[in-house]
Amino acid sequence: MDTVVILGAGQAGGWAAMTLRDEGFAGRVVLIGEEEFPPYERPPLSKDLLLGIRSSEATYLWPRSKLEELKIECLFGCYGNAILRDRKIVVLSDGESISYDKLMLTTGARVRKLVAPGADLDGIHYLRNLKDAAAVKESLVDGSQLLVVGGGWLGLEVAAAARCRGAKVRIVESTNQLCARVLPKHFADYLQSRHESNGVTISLNSTALRFNGTQRVESVALSNGEITHVDSVVIAIGVIPNLEVAKEAGIEVADGIIVDDQGKTSDINIYAAGDIACQRDPQGKFTRLESWANAQNQAICAARSLLGGTSRYQDVPYFWSDQYDFKVQILGSFASYDDVVQRGTDAGEQTSFFLKDNRIVAVLGVNRPQEVAVARRLLQRNLVVEPSQLMAAKTLNELLKSAVPAP
Ligand SMILES: Cc1cc2nc3c(=O)[nH]c(=O)nc-3n(C[C@H](O)[C@H](O)[C@H](O)COP(=O)(O)OP(=O)(O)OC[C@H]3O[C@@H](n4cnc5c(N)ncnc54)[C@H](O)[C@@H]3O)c2cc1C
Numbered sequence: 001m002d003t004v005v006i007l008g009a010g011q012a013g014g015w016a017a018m019t020l021r022d023e024g025f026a027g028r029v030v031l032i033g034e035e036e037f038p039p040y041e042r043p044p045l046s047k048d049l050l051l052g053i054r055s056s057e058a059t060y061l062w063p064r065s066k067l068e069e070l071k072i073e074c075l076f077g078c079y080g081n082a083i084l085r086d087r088k089i090v091v092l093s094d095g096e097s098i099s100y101d102k103l104m105l106t107t108g109a110r111v112r113k114l115v116a117p118g119a120d121l122d123g124i125h126y127l128r129n130l131k132d133a134a135a136v137k138e139s140l141v142d143g144s145q146l147l148v149v150g151g152g153w154l155g156l157e158v159a160a161a162a163r164c165r166g167a168k169v170r171i172v173e174s175t176n177q178l179c180a181r182v183l184p185k186h187f188a189d190y191l192q193s194r195h196e197s198n199g200v201t202i203s204l205n206s207t208a209l210r211f212n213g214t215q216r217v218e219s220v221a222l223s224n225g226e227i228t229h230v231d232s233v234v235i236a237i238g239v240i241p242n243l244e245v246a247k248e249a250g251i252e253v254a255d256g257i258i259v260d261d262q263g264k265t266s267d268i269n270i271y272a273a274g275d276i277a278c279q280r281d282p283q284g285k286f287t288r289l290e291s292w293a294n295a296q297n298q299a300i301c302a303a304r305s306l307l308g309g310t311s312r313y314q315d316v317p318y319f320w321s322d323q324y325d326f327k328v329q330i331l332g333s334f335a336s337y338d339d340v341v342q343r344g345t346d347a348g349e350q351t352s353f354f355l356k357d358n359r360i361v362a363v364l365g366v367n368r369p370q371e372v373a374v375a376r377r378l379l380q381r382n383l384v385v386e387p388s389q390l391m392a393a394k395t396l397n398e399l400l401k402s403a404v405p406a407p
Helices: 011-022 064-069 130-139 153-164 185-197 244-248 292-306 369-380 387-392 396-402
Strands: 003-007 028-033 072-076 080-084 089-092 097-099 102-105 109-111 145-149 168-172 201-203 208-212 219-222 227-229 232-235 239-241 257-259 270-272 277-280 318-323 326-332 339-343 350-356 359-366
Touching: 003 011, 003 097, 011 028, 011 072, 011 292, 064 072, 080 244, 102 292, 130 232, 145 153, 145 227, 153 168, 153 185, 153 318, 185 201, 185 318, 208 232, 257 270, 270 292, 277 292, 292 318, 326 369, 339 387, 350 369, 350 387, 359 369, 369 396, 387 396
Parallel strands: 003 028, 003 102, 028 072, 102 270, 145 168, 145 232, 168 201, 257 277
Antiparallel strands: 080 089, 089 097, 109 239, 208 219, 219 227, 318 326, 326 359, 339 350, 350 359
8 A cells, every 4th residue: 555645634634644654654644634734633722722821833733843754745725625436536626636545534524604694794703723713712802792602512612711801701502401412401501500600691592593783793683582782703503524525426424424433434445534424333323423532533543444453443432621610521422321320519520420221321520530531441341330339439440340341
């Protein structure tokens, strides 16, 4: 094999390239990215960057010099328009084309746009990349009024950062709870109370219908009949996977590119990983994860597999969010559970365990990173744990030693 082409230079693409070199692949590695930056981490964009405690460059996975040193050919500011699978070629936006022996698709996701009158006025932002983060940061002026449309993780992180910068913040969320897609109601309510006690106004069951202003947004008409004054708006209503190129090439897709647990797509020469990839979960359902850990670890596994490795990607899903002075960490899935056990009496510092048939299926920690780290091992090993054992154990390490794997 001479050439591996990686299309999409984000968290997954960057780690795929690095893994190929780490594993000793000496052939050509071409990393193609639409953005002009080297691969960078997005989580700080809604946290440290908005707070002004981290620079853009500090988000880069590696300095450009490291990529050069490893002879990773970087085509940044370059879009892959098409994949000609019969000829194993990627056609680029500048008309050039690149041949591959193996291709890795790591095209990630883009923001979902809100369709509403006035939604293109100045002062209305989305947040997916470094340029967006710089614009949002500039708008977070002390005393200014920010409206966040969407009460998911991103909207909440933006709201928290904005409050820390002294902005007045209102969140509108179209459903009846925050993070409705992923969180149990009782925890969504807890998050809501944390935001409200930090001065955020939250309107559930409401959304933005119309943005008013001549050139710049001045007010927003909400679905609950109110017209609210704003200085700026951040719209955070989810993402859409960048599927088009794969789909047009005839690769099998669902909500994302369908991959097996080694990152292989329906074309034996093409792999995929990260936000774009859709893999069966342990219940057999195709699932596309949008998380930093998944992008990195699935890409590492897929790159090894592309080189002939046999490891399988079966990590427990992991996500975290930093807001104000607390860190939320989530392991597993809340899709189906029959019991909840809470460890820790302080609401600002506790871990909830979600069990199904005495097996932990999900964990939700607030400011308990050490306990979550051990919980990850309990979950990964699929141990049988009685709720009473979970409550009584002084440390989770005790359980790691004593619990037995589920049959
Ligand atoms: C603001 C923000 C905060 C986040 N915070 C957290 C967090 O706290 N915890 C957590 O777990 N996750 C978080 N995430 C999610 C996490 O960052 C993503 O899951 C991760 O970045 C996905 O990486 P990826 O490489 O799969 O895709 P992406 O990061 O989307 O990268 C894909 C890249 O491919 C490029 N591309 C697409 N199509 C083409 C093409 N045809 N040709 C060339 N280039 C192309 C795109 O422009 C993009 O640069 C956050 C995301 C954002 C945006």
